[in-house]
Amino acid sequence: MKSYDIVVCFGTWELLEVLTAARLARKPCVLDLHETFSGTGGNKILNLLSRFLSGVIATSAGAANPIHSTVKRCVVPRPVSLTRFLPEPHQVRAQNSLAIVGQVVPHKRVLKLLEAVDAVEDFTLSVSIVGISPLGFRSSYEQVVSRHAEKSRHQIVLVDKTDNVAEHLKNAYVVVNVSEHEAFGRTVIEGLAAGCFPIVSSGTGTEEIVVRAGVGWVVSDAGGSLSEAIRRYFILPELTKSEMSVEATQSAQKYASDLIAGEYLSALKKMGVFGAA
Incomplete structure (x- = not known):
């Protein structure tokens, strides 16, 4: 991870492991959040772990609800092959x-x-x-x-x-x-x-x-x-x-993929973890 500017985690189940590795490498970690939880337990764990993130990019505002209020967040939908x-x-x-x-x-x-x-x-x-x-x-x-x-x-x-x-x-x-x-x-x-x-x-x-x-x-x-x-x-x-x-x-x-890719890059820039805003 040391050769990269930022770590993006694409799964909540791997978040603890990826977040730990990113902190050891002293790299900012952003969670790509594209799932929801029906129970309160998963949301509470996600809220706790999110405090150590540099930001969250969620597929919807609703998906980002469990994230701690102090964490930067952006909503970027998924690209779809049409x-x-x-x-x-x-x-x-x-x-x-x-x-x-x-x-x-x-x-x-x-x-x-x-x-x-x-x-x-x-x-x-x-x-x-x-x-x-x-x-x-x-x-x-x-x-x-x-x-x-x-x-x-x-x-x-x-x-x-x-x-x-x-x-x-x-x-x-x-x-x-x-x-x-x-x-x-x-x-x-x-x-x-x-x-x-x-x-x-x-x-x-x-x-x-x-x-x-x-x-x-x-x-x-x-x-x-x-x-x-x-x-x-x-x-x-x-x-x-x-x-x-x-x-x-x-x-x-x-x-469309090219449009969403541009929004994703802009989200990373707004979080201040990837290039200038």
């Missing part, structure tokens, strides 16, 4: 379709989404849940989600974990993320790139994505307000939805 998510010319999407992509675990509130979908009675929705474990390997929560999907009057498709989520996003009008906590929300940006309109929960990193992009709606809960947002979107005129799709794809460029 090309493979871009829609085809005259992209055809499934009627009344929405997608949720990621782990099917309790804090993602997938079951709440299905309950909100069931409350929509005006029309039939086509819902893709992308990222569930294969049959025989599903958790108890995933099994509950699966049974609920089977009983729904809407068309619910469960898609096993896959590296090719682009085709599912390009087939949908709406991407939904109503996690209880989310440090960032890469799949929301991938959805934007694919031309999806995002509906996300408040108080998370996904809300900050919607604010930065200038496209999407934020709901206060995963219940009635989510149902109403879904219904409100799908009764919009087709021309309006088409225009919103184009706007979504354009807004995703705010997360």
Whole structure:
């Protein structure tokens, strides 16, 4: 480490080890914070260790909440590779379709989404849940989600974990993320790139994505307000939805790699640990 100007740690689990090595080498240490903790224990430990950092670069303001108040912090979102998510010319999407992509675990509130979908009675929705474990390997929560999907009057498709989520996003009008906590929300940006309109929960990193992009709606809960947002979107005129799709794809460029790299370098400079501000 002695030959470097700064040490950047990219994992909270390695923070104690990296921080110790940086202090022994007398080098400033910055934490790249891109995860959240559901319990209080992890947040307390992070708060304690953060006092010895030179700064924190977080993917969202919410992710940085556990950091001690005396520590310098900057918010820089993650860069996202957009090309493979871009829609085809005259992209055809499934009627009344929405997608949720990621782990099917309790804090993602997938079951709440299905309950909100069931409350929509005006029309039939086509819902893709992308990222569930294969049959025989599903958790108890995933099994509950699966049974609920089977009983729904809407068309619910469960898609096993896959590296090719682009085709599912390009087939949908709406991407939904109503996690209880989310440090960032890469799949929301991938959805934007694919031309999806995002509906996300408040108080998370996904809300900050919607604010930065200038496209999407934020709901206060995963219940009635989510149902109403879904219904409100799908009764919009087709021309309006088409225009919103184009706007979504354009807004995703705010997360292009070269742009985010520049913001990251500026953050390090503002902290006074890498060149002049």
